[in-house]
Amino acid sequence: MTIVTTPNAAVRFLERVGRVSVRGVAEIGEGAGLLAQSVYWMIMGPAQRQPVRPQAVFAQMMEIGIRAVPIVGVMAATVGIMLAIQGIYTLRVFGAESRVTIGIALSVTREFAPLITAILVAGRSGSALAARLGTMEINQEIDALKVMGINPVRFLVVPAVLGCLVMVPSLTVFSDIVGLWAAGVYVGAELGMSMAAYVDETIQVLTEHDILHGIGKSAIFGVLIAVIGVINGLSVTGGAEGVGRYTTRAVVQSIAAIVITDMLFVFAVTR
């Protein structure tokens, strides 16, 4: 069968590309607007007698941060051990296995801990946020908030943004500690290095800048996860099927945004 590309098909393709591009730009604009509104309500809420409720923020922090501790711990330990295995294997070529701590310390704190933590939070909490807001949208709960004079951004979005902004960096610090510890256990078993010597070497290698590099970008990842989850949740149309579609979209977009932002951040800060 021969497929003939007619001018119509080409035009349709270009139209589609155009539409997707316009939609993408519009969503970035929406995200920026949402973030600006969130900042406005954080600052101006009390003056307008509509403060952000601390209980709602703590509930989000509990959900995003505390409940994610076990899975983040397991993943951080796994990545730490994996880095130790690969590091020792690579350095053995040069007979420099004992220098593996440098690679582990810098890789975990600057790259792997923030990245793995953010991806886990995107899959866990970004999807939950999109699904919750999407369900609220189709059940007219968002409309109900508006007609009660309750701003949905202040009531629903700000707690999620604050929750992610605080808990993703906190989880990253936890991930740093667990990842480095697990790698230390493996290095000790494989090379006969004591944990005290491993910790001492790691502390000597790491600078304040390395740790802040990881924590700083994890804060950006946290905001991205919240904003992308909210935009997708509030865009839901088409009932339960729509909730599923936009939840998946939120996770895919969040992970893509995290990885691209990471690259841009590293490019801007490290060079």
Add this chain to the structure above:
Amino acid sequence: MSRSPLPPPRDTVIKVKNLVSHYGPRMILKGLDLEVYQGEIMVIMGGSGSGKSTLLRHMLALETMTSGTISILGVKIDRASPRELAALRKKLGVAFQGGALFSSMNVVQNIMLPLVEHYDLDPKTMAIMARLKLEVVGLAGFEALMPAELSGGMIKRAAFARALVMDPKILFCDEPSAGLDPAVASAIDDLILQLRDALDMTIVVVTHELESAFKIADRIAVLDQGRILFVGTVNELRSHPSERIQNLLNRRPEDDTIDPDDYLRRLTGDHGTGARV
């Protein structure tokens, strides 16, 4: 429940003037005028796609109109500042079709929410106020239940209680008796009448349930294809000579004469004038 006709004139609390609304390229409301008077139950009726839900959403300032004006309690909602709109919304109550109760809160928390968000009251006082409204709607004793544990009729009642908790001047109800069994639907209708009689509340009801509309309406507005076809009392509606209105009242489908050639052209997507193979 028989009632005497309302003595005109009464204050106009809602005034819709020349309202035009689009959904994408499609015109939904085509220059619509409507007035609702203080203390009356205005029922907005119409078939599916007639624009009645869109009209309600415009009255609640949930949609942006293309042109026209809507004035509610003297506030022009298309020109109101966010602060004016927020102040107005405290005077409005809305019972949504599906209830729109927050699934993460129990019944009493749902009802207390507007109080919690707008007033610095003692939680015990707010709980008492919420329980009073639950008494009014006949849902006392169900405070601790979650929305998922309520029946359809109970959800509607809880939604009414939340809509009433701020003692609104105007209550909007979207399909209040839709999807309920006749006994529960009748009880909801009685509740709406009680609210009008006891509190002199203005109530706007959007429904397609004829029986319910005839039971509760002081006046009925019939919408058809984005325009107001009729506004008047139940008796005036029943005796109206318009065929379209009688078709609606007697649940007869519109007699759309179909041209077979045109139908075939629409099916095949052939909009040209040339000969078909």
